[in-house]
Amino acid sequence: MADTLNITAVSSSFDLVKAGTLTRLHPGQSAIVQIGVKNKAGVAAGTSCSGVVTATWGTAYGPPITSTETVSGSCGFGDYTADANSLSLHRSPDWFNEAKFGIFIHWGLYSAPAYGSVAPNEDYAEWYWKRMNDPTFKTQTYQYHNATYGKNFTYDDFISNFTATNFNAESWVNLIAAAGAQYMVPVTRPPTNPYTGAVETYTGFVNVSDFIQDIQLPQQNVLAYNYDTEIMWCDIAGSANNATIFASKWINWARDQGRQVTFNSRCGIAGDFDTPEYRTNGGTVPRKWETNRGMDPFSFGYNYRTPDSRYLTGKDIVQTLVxxxxxxxxxxxxxxxxxxxxxxxxxxxxxxxxGKWIHAHAESIFKTRYWSVTPGLNNWRYTTTQNAFYIHYLTTPSGTITTPDIIPYLPGDTVTILGGSMDGTAVPVTWNSDGTLSLSVSSALQASDKFVWTFKLAYTSTW
Structure with missing residues (x-):
């Protein structure tokens, strides 16, 4: 049996619940390993403490190699307080980190006019209420609205058009499941308003804090506590929020129920994960992030002007996900x-x-970790698990293809194609002197899959 790196910890303040293990680590490479500890009886969460962490590398070829280091910090987290510094210690939970793929749903009154113009003047269709009052905006929504519905047709008049006659919750959920998504985020209300900048008659002053305290915060509480929400996805960044009050109470409450919840970076404080919109990151970002975009090229709400040819295809979705x-x-x-x-x-x-591709390649996506060395170059991408390394090729492979990076391969490891009609078929490989790996792709293997070709390197070597 090949050697394994084992990570343990000893302290007078906590007990080791689960040791960490690492099956493969090449020279010069790094990895993140989690271990589980639990405070000893009588040690309150948040107590300052220290311990000794020990890493032991195998015994198969001689005496084990051991390294120790003393670490210090807080043993467990106490109650989070209504303070940005306290909440900055909160992290996105494992279930969210492992879920990878979710579905956003924008469905509201804006779905009735369903207008956001077309390129190059397109805009979010869900901003219709604001745009219909602005005669200078590029989409010419103001002009479109007056010509189509008339100047006296208000936004509320769309209520009668919002029929929901074909709404079927079960069919929505079935589609989301078929797509391979692991969670969904329905939008309760978008950050739109009819304000145009025009001078209005003074009707009395209402402090902004009254709105935040009396309307915004109670609405968040309804979502969090009445619906067992696990993700609070905000779009209200800035000072106009009570994020610290809401998040601290919600996280503490959920924890006491044995649940882990999470919130994004747009609630007014840093949050657990960042939210780049209509873009992905160019490289690995250690802080958790979640890219969000519509299947429409520039709208979350339905825009009837968008031609079918501009929507994301299955290939686009899979390649973006990988x-x-x-x-x-x-x-x-x-x-x-x-x-x-x-x-x-x-x-x-x-x-x-x-969804067909995602379900067939699920083990290379869900519950994986990014490879800390590199996400990959050009058409290559990598994901990892405890016992395997996944090589994703983003275009149709042909002949012999060679990884641009030093791969954690050892003689005796097995390499197979994952997914497609040849799922599990062995792939001939050559381990090159520079540490790269060449894979021989037959014409049959090339034709066996689509969108992304995934090769599974299983750590089976005893070398």
Whole structure:
């Protein structure tokens, strides 16, 4: 049996619950290993403490190699307080980090007009209420609204058009499951308003803090406590919020129930994860992040002006997911149902096509970790687990392809194709003197899959 790196910890303040292990680590490379500890009886959460961490490397070829280091910090977290510094210690939970793929849903009154113009003047369709009052905005929503509905047709008049006659919650959930998504984030209300900058008659002063305390915070509490929400996805960054009050109470409450919840970086404080919009990161980002975008090229809400040819395809979704996961990100993909509650056929097709690939390659996506060395170059991406290393190739492979990076391969490891019609088939490889790995791709193997070709390197060597 090959050697394994074992990580343990000893302290007068905590007990080791689960040791950490690492199956493969090449010279010059690094990895993140988690261990589980629990405070001893009588040691309160948040108590300052110290311990000795020991790393032991194998015994198969002689005496074990051992390294120790004394560490100090807080043993467990006490109650989070309504303070940004306290909440900065909170991290996105493992379940969220491992879920990788979620579905965003923008469905509201804006789905009735469903207008956001087209390129190069397109804009978020869910901002219709604001744009319909601005005669100078590039989408010409103001002009479109007056010509289509008339100047006296208010935003509230769209209520009668928001029929939901074809809404079926079960079909939505079934589609999301077929797509391979592990969570969903329905939008309760977008950050839109009809303000145009025009001078209005004075009607009395209402302190902004009254709105935050009397409306915004209670609405967040309803979502958090009445619906067992696990993700609070805000879009209210800035000073106009009570994020510290809300988040501290919510996190403490959920923890006492044995649940782990998380919130994003747009609630007014740093949050647990960042949220780049309509873009991904160019490289690995150690802090957790989640890219979000619509299947529409520039809208979250449904925009009837967008031609089918511009929606994300199954291939687009899969390649974005693989790229994102390899860099420590999650992918939150939005769908915009129509006013009648139906999901456009072009969106359904893209999700179903992507889902077939995702389900067939699930082990290389979900519950994986990014490779801390590099996410990969050009058409190459990597993900890892305790016992395997996954090589993703983002275009159709042909002949012999060679990794641009030194791969954690040892003679005796098995390399197979993952997914497709040849799932589990051995792939001939050559371990090169520079540490790279060459894979021989037959024409049959090339034709066996689509979107992304994934090779599974299983750590089976006893070398």
């Amino acid at each position: 790229d994102t996961v390899s860099k420590n990100g999650n992918f939150l993909l939005d769908i915009g149902p129509k006013n009648d509650g139906s999901i456009p056929a072009i969106m359904q097709q893209g999700l179903q096509d992507a």
